[in-house]
Amino acid sequence: MADLFAEEHPPQPPSSPRADAPLADRLRPQSLADIVGQEHLTGPEGAIGRMVAAGRLSSMILWGPPGTGKTSIARLLADAVGMRFAAVSAVFSGVADLKKAFAEAETAGRAGQRTLLFVDEIHRFNRAQQDGFLPFVERGTVTLVGATTENPSFALNAALLSRAQVLILHRLDVHALSCLIERAETLEGPLPLVPQAREALVASADGDGRFLLNQVETLYAAHLDAPLDPASLGSFLQRRVPVYDKDREGHYNLISALHKSLRGSDPQAALYYMSRMLTAGEEPLYVLRRLTRFASEDIGLADPQALTQCLAAKDAYEFLGSPEGELAIVQACIYCATAPKSNATYVAYKAALKSARETGSLMPPANILNAPTKLMKDIGYGENYAYDHDAPDGFSGADYWPEGMVPQSYYRPVPRGFERQVIERMEWWEKKRRERRAKGE
Structure with missing residues (x-):
């Protein structure tokens, strides 16, 4: 079942909702079997299903998008294994609330009652507050069930993560969301929608069950005279705003997907992910910065125009502004996706950096050093320098490497695009x- 019932106040164990309660509350699951969309966890072979069957829970972190079942699962777990349920929200609770929760859990423990402590939005507690859970989890005072929409690797202490299983909840698919609508219709009657509008x-829920049921309740409350078609539904209701925090995982996931779609020469997928970012409110100049980086890292000299296209797109966007300027970004995106690919420049730079760190302060050969003073000339700076333009073919073939360092091969162009000519x-x-080494020149 979706995380349909998170409220501003700490959740309570399952109970019969009032007749005038919100639809989502009246459809609240009464057992783990009522949960939809998370069978990989709650089913007989799932981690939660196995723990419940054994009658003993370990501490866990429920990680998933909004409206996917985190709060509902936490409510039902305690009841399923006969534990006392307590809850705090990191949004509304402080140190005093945590101390009180731990003290009550210790009192209940002395009476033989185990406590499941549910912490909603656990990632909002700072590092020190998260550390405060450790002794109580280690002693078994509480079994911790934390809920988070953020990647636990980034949001939670390593020490806390080492003491809890991370269980990943999926966004609700079409089947799970349709099941929620069917349950609503069993309670309230058919929705006033034609089949296409139902789809x-x-x-429009974008995998969020709580949002879907709120939309369904709005439709029932309107007492519509005739079923809505998709166009009328779109005017009547709002779409769910996509989940996208510019400094959080959603941001990095989409930019990674864009970069890899470009690298894989899939302009269609690249356009999709770029549009996802722009639709969610990403700064167009950030997208352009990433495209420009890509032009050097993954295209390089296979198509030197890629970098020019990206910089031209930046100038065009700054000149035109939104929304006209976005088309220049689209052009740069398509150009990069369809250009021949080479990371030879990127690999060469990494290898050269490694050599530079390892070789320290080796002096270049004296013959290629400038000699602006008499002393420098006297000690051989610039002596016997071979001026390439004086050579018949414009190439002297001189050795430019420091004495004692074997010539390296950092840049290895690929036989694609313009780099084919570079190879030649x-x-x-x-x-x-x-030839010149053989002649002793």
């Missing part, structure tokens, strides 16, 4: 070097 209603040039230069 549009499910899609480099091979020609290397042939000339070998």
